[in-house]
Amino acid sequence: MYFLRRLEEYRTAKQRLAWEGSFREYLEIVRKNPHVCRLAHSRLYDLITAAGVEEVNGQKRYCFFNRELFGLDRTLEKLVEEYFHPAARRLDVRKRILLLMGPVSGGKSTLVNMLKRGLEEYSRTDEGALYGIKGCPMHEEPLHLIPRELRGEFQEEYGIHIEGELCPACRLRLETEFSGGIEEVPVERVLFSEEKRVGIGTFTPSDPKSQDIAELTGSIDFSAITEYGSESDPRAYRFDGELNIANRGMMEFQQMLRTIQHSCCRSRLAVSAKHRQVQRNAFTLSV
DSSP states (O other), X not given: OHHHHHHHHHXXXXXXXXXXXXXXXXXXXXXXXXXXXXXXXXXXXXXHHHTXXXXXXXXXXXXXXTXXXXXXXXXXXXXXXXXXXXXXXXXXXXXXXXXXXXXXXXXXXXXXXXXXHHHHHHTTSSTTOOEEETTOTTOOOGGGGSOGGGHHHHHHHHOOOOOSXXXXXXHHHHHHTSTTOGGGOEEEEOOOBTTTTXXXXXXXXXXXXXXXXXXXXXXXXXXXXXXXXXXXXXXXXXXOSHHHHTTTSEEEETTHHHHHHHHTTTOHHHHHHHHHHHHHXXXXXXX
């Protein structure tokens, strides 16, 4: 009987999280709680710090990692204070990927899995709630619907800076389904889930020698071209790449440098140049 009661409680909690409304109603949520439209780095930083921060012998210790990572306090402080914190403040480090390097069993996969599981749980809390345009393959931030010409006025009234543009699929829907009526575009709450491929992506190279970039960026649906008449029509494009799936959340790219090495197998010079280029454009953390 206890387990049946727990199943009922689980179903009730899940139904409570399933919010749907119009863009007009979403603006009221934003007015009351501007945090719902945070960017990904800010969300991750808040997720980590919300679990608590201790200071032991002048060293910060983040309680979020205490369950599974030990002896990495200095490394984790560098990760949070030199990467996530400035990235959350929109500084230039946010444009760089996070590259974890270290020996086998150093904690790299554990660290990434903790962040992914943490994001899933955080998106189900009131503090971590976020919303997206209903039906958008990239779980688009609804504020992207606001025309660029009006974003200055929006920032003055709401105190929120809008970053990013509407994806092609949503732009077409806005024009065809809603005749430009932004206020009536449907919005829903987004719950991150790696299993359901919502907001969290994992890219594992299957064959580095013949890897297709479409697995990251999506691809053209050739069967739909005859229906829509053009490759440039957003409806003829599959937004199923890991970068599309992971939009607004995070993506894990496994064995990145090894994949580059296989793709540049013609010369060692090319491999070294590619490695240096990746490391210049990455925030490298030794684990």
